[in-house]
Amino acid sequence: MAVNPLDWMLQVVGDLIYSWINYAFVIGTDLAGEVVEVGTAVTRFSVGDRVLGHAVGTDKSRNNPAEGAFQEYTVVLARMAAPIPGTMPYEDAAVLPLGLSTAACGLFQKDQLALQHPSAAPNPTGETLLVWGGSTSVGGNTIQLAVAAGYEVITTASPRNFDYIKKLGASRVFDYNGETVVEDVIGAFKGKTLAGALAVGKGSAEACSDVVHACDGSEFVSTASPSVSFDKLPRRRGLSLRLPLLVLRLVSSSVSSQVRFRMRNIRTKFIFGSSLMDNEVGKVIYEDFLPQALADGRYLAAPEPHVVGKGLEHVQAGLDAQKRGVSGQKVVVSL
Numbered sequence: 001m002a003v004n005p006l007d008w009m010l011q012v013v014g015d016l017i018y019s020w021i022n023y024a025f026v027i028g029t030d031l032a033g034e035v036v037e038v039g040t041a042v043t044r045f046s047v048g049d050r051v052l053g054h055a056v057g058t059d060k061s062r063n064n065p066a067e068g069a070f071q072e073y074t075v076v077l078a079r080m081a082a083p084i085p086g087t088m089p090y091e092d093a094a095v096l097p098l099g100l101s102t103a104a105c106g107l108f109q110k111d112q113l114a115l116q117h118p119s120a121a122p123n124p125t126g127e128t129l130l131v132w133g134g135s136t137s138v139g140g141n142t143i144q145l146a147v148a149a150g151y152e153v154i155t156t157a158s159p160r161n162f163d164y165i166k167k168l169g170a171s172r173v174f175d176y177n178g179e180t181v182v183e184d185v186i187g188a189f190k191g192k193t194l195a196g197a198l199a200v201g202k203g204s205a206e207a208c209s210d211v212v213h214a215c216d217g218s219e220f221v222s223t224a225s226p227s228v229s230f231d232k233l234p235r236r237r238g239l240s241l242r243l244p245l246l247v248l249r250l251v252s253s254s255v256s257s258q259v260r261f262r263m264r265n266i267r268t269k270f271i272f273g274s275s276l277m278d279n280e281v282g283k284v285i286y287e288d289f290l291p292q293a294l295a296d297g298r299y300l301a302a303p304e305p306h307v308v309g310k311g312l313e314h315v316q317a318g319l320d321a322q323k324r325g326v327s328g329q330k331v332v333v334s335l
């Protein structure tokens with residue numbers, strides 16, 4: 001099982017962002033393991049199959065602790081699972097689900113960027129996608145999926161991750177901490193047609209808006225990250241003004257960001273990384289594309305796993321490690 005920012009966010013501000021959850025609950029979205037039982041209507045899987053899965057228990061429409069990943073046995077929707085190659089360790093496969101789903105929602109849903117779907121032999125579109133935050137889990141999956149769908153990708157990351165990003169298929173990568181990064185990215189798009197932008201990381205939506213405004217092509221920014229970060233909030237809240245102040249900053253920065261987008265006539269939409277379970281994109285990814293792409297080595301299980309321990313007792317250490325911050329890695333707990 002792998003850890004995502006959402007997991008520790010649920011501990012810190014879950015009552016605000018996922019207010020429907022009925023506690024006690026089991027959280028966790030990313031898993032890989034062996035199938036031990038299949039539903040009567042399931043034809044794609046058999047007992048003993050090795051799979052990865054995106055567990056959606058915290059989703060409002062599910063609200064079901066049996067569908068949380070951080071336990072020995074998890075109920076997973078067949079349409080949110082995919083077979084993995086026999087040689088792929090579960091620790092590698094587990095890094096993919098939520099990052100992959102979120103990237104796919106942003107790139108392919110009709111209410112998001114609505115790009116051409118990925119395939120084994122993509123038709124080159126001649127268009128270039130901007131991915132802000134390419135070394136995040138979401139960003140890495142976005143790069144790989146976009147390239148597999150026939151798009152060139154220009155992205156941002158810290159220099160220590162440039163080689164990793166290139167391996168995923170991006171053609172150019174810029175340091176998002178550089179003082180001239182927005183101008184540099186705009187320069188890189190000269191003569192190219194923008195396919196749109198997918199924004200990951202604090203400040204990414206604003207940066208993407210600046211680039212999209214200055215370039216030719218699609219004027220749509222698909223946004224994965226909230227405009228403020230919750231990582232400085234303690235797990236046990238106590239009496240503190242930190243949370244109300246953060247909520248105030250979240251509201252004011254969201255409003256000013258929306259105004260900026262509207263004034264520039266740029267469309268933007270926040271991604272819900274589990275929404276593909278209810279539309280055609282889920283099947284495109286988990287059934288049609290991923291199994292063969294993993295088997296052929298065309299899709300990498302990235303970022304690399306950083307295993308923090310073996311056993312459920314290490315899950316909290318995993319949440320804490322992810323909250324402290326990772327770089328080009330995914331926190332994984334093995335069982």
Ligand SMILES: NC(=O)c1ccc[n+]([C@@H]2O[C@H](COP(=O)([O-])OP(=O)(O)OC[C@H]3O[C@@H](n4cnc5c(N)ncnc54)[C@H](OP(=O)(O)O)[C@@H]3O)[C@@H](O)[C@H]2O)c1
Nearest residue numbers: 102133135136137138157158201202225271272273327328
């Ligand atoms: N909407 C959804 O459904 C959904 C689903 C999943 C995740 N998310 C959100 O997406 C974001 C990324 O999640 P993740 O799990 O993919 O992240 P992650 O792998 O934990 O992200 C770590 C990476 O973030 C990069 N980073 C840090 N600050 C950045 C910034 N300001 N701009 C660009 N990159 C930055 C770092 O890059 P360097 O080390 O190269 O500096 C680091 O490699 C989070 O905000 C998360 O909440 C949203």
